[in-house]
Amino acid sequence: MAGIRKFKSTIASALSNKEIAGGAVIAIDRHGKELLSHAFGQTSLDDDAHLFDLDTTFWIASSTKLLTAICALQCVEKGLLKLDEDISTVLPEWKDPQILTGFDGDGNAQLRCATEKITLRRLLTHSSGMTYYFMNPLIMRWRDSQGLAVGTGRVAEYMNPLVFEPGSSWQYGPSIDWAGAMLEKVTGVTLGAYMQAHIFAPLGMTHTTFRAKHDAEMRRRMVGRVGRNPTTGELIREESGLYPVKDNTDDLGGGGLYSCARDYIKVLTSLLLDDGKLLGPAMHGELFRGQLEHPEAFAAAATNRVVGPLFSPAFAASRGADSRWDYALGGAVVDKEVPGQAGKGTLYWGGLPNNNWWIDRENGVCGFYATWLLPPGDQITGKLMAELQKAALKEVAKL
Helix, strand or coil, X not given: CHHHHHHHHHHHHHHHCXXXXXXXXXXXXXXXXXXXXXXEEECCCCCCCCECCCCCEEECHHHHHHHHHHXXXXXXXXXXXXXXXXXXXXCHHHCCCEEEXXXXXXXXXXXXXXCXXXXXXXXXXXXXXXXXXXXXXXXXXXXXXXCCCCCXXXXXXXXXXXXXXXXXXXXXXXXXXXXXXXXXXXXXXXXXXXXXXXXXXXXXXXXXXXXXXXXXXXXXXXXXXXXXXXXXXXXXXXXXXXXXXXXXXXXXXXXXXXXXXXXXXXXHHHHHHCCCCCCCHHHHHHHHCCCCCCHHHHHHXXXXXXXXXXXXXXXXHHCCCCCCEEECCCCEEECCCECCXXXXXXXXXXXXXXXXXXXXXXXXXXXXXXXXXXXXXXXXXXXXXXXXXXXXXXXXXXC
């Protein structure tokens, strides 16, 4: 247990030095055995803050994407959706997508018709040509020119021009929200209702929902708002109001869920064990397989000094040119061993408030680092996530 003791000591030091406020971590091995289960610190910086525990609930943001991908692949298994069919057969609003190439001297948008089709596979891998408007100045300028509102909580808010030909590159965006919309069209139920029936209930997840605002128990367990001063590095009360606890109008498959460590680890464990509760063999394999037609586009983001902490938070020491990066249907893939930390084919991703998960099938371990801290891409949290992976791997090696 030396690795676990060292990790807990590292966490204790980070708390003592006020580098972090609180969180919870869980790691499981390929036999379903719990290697580590540890909650630490408090839920906020307030005087009346609660102790962080395994059932503390919080907005998991883009950690939602894995669950939406699972649901979409279940629909593929049922013949309701196809991975490589034009999504306009289900979503006619995407029949003739346009690509925004810039603006002319008079400020008029320059658009051209896409020649490649958007498919479910390209949605799930963020190679559809879509991008988050708040991450792309061109799309934000286009939206401003159209007088379009933001923060509506609707998938339709992401009905924007593309920024590249589908399949030709990679950019993070709302593709998974549209995958969730496809599911709702072919099943006739909301994404939340589908998840309840096909993920939450089968796995015994009782504290995961798109609708936390009006759930008294969820609100009672909800984490507070913690931020880090970007200049001094000190912890501060996060008061921007940018991400309040709210119930969106739509069930946003790209980032709308609230959950807790005890619930989320059940998804990761089921996928690690390949127990058949979520996916059959074919789609389980697809979930983990690198899929990008141009993986170098994601590699450029994952290894970039500025945005790398967002897209590869735990792999700061492994962002060299010899790294092999790709994106699968369920998250990013480190398609090369990171010695002492992650095996070849490790699938991982996380959520904007610095929660992170991984599934390492080669070494037989998965885990979740649960917290709520802004801004995203926090490097201290990324280092602690890396230490969690290393500690878990040491315990697996002993077994």
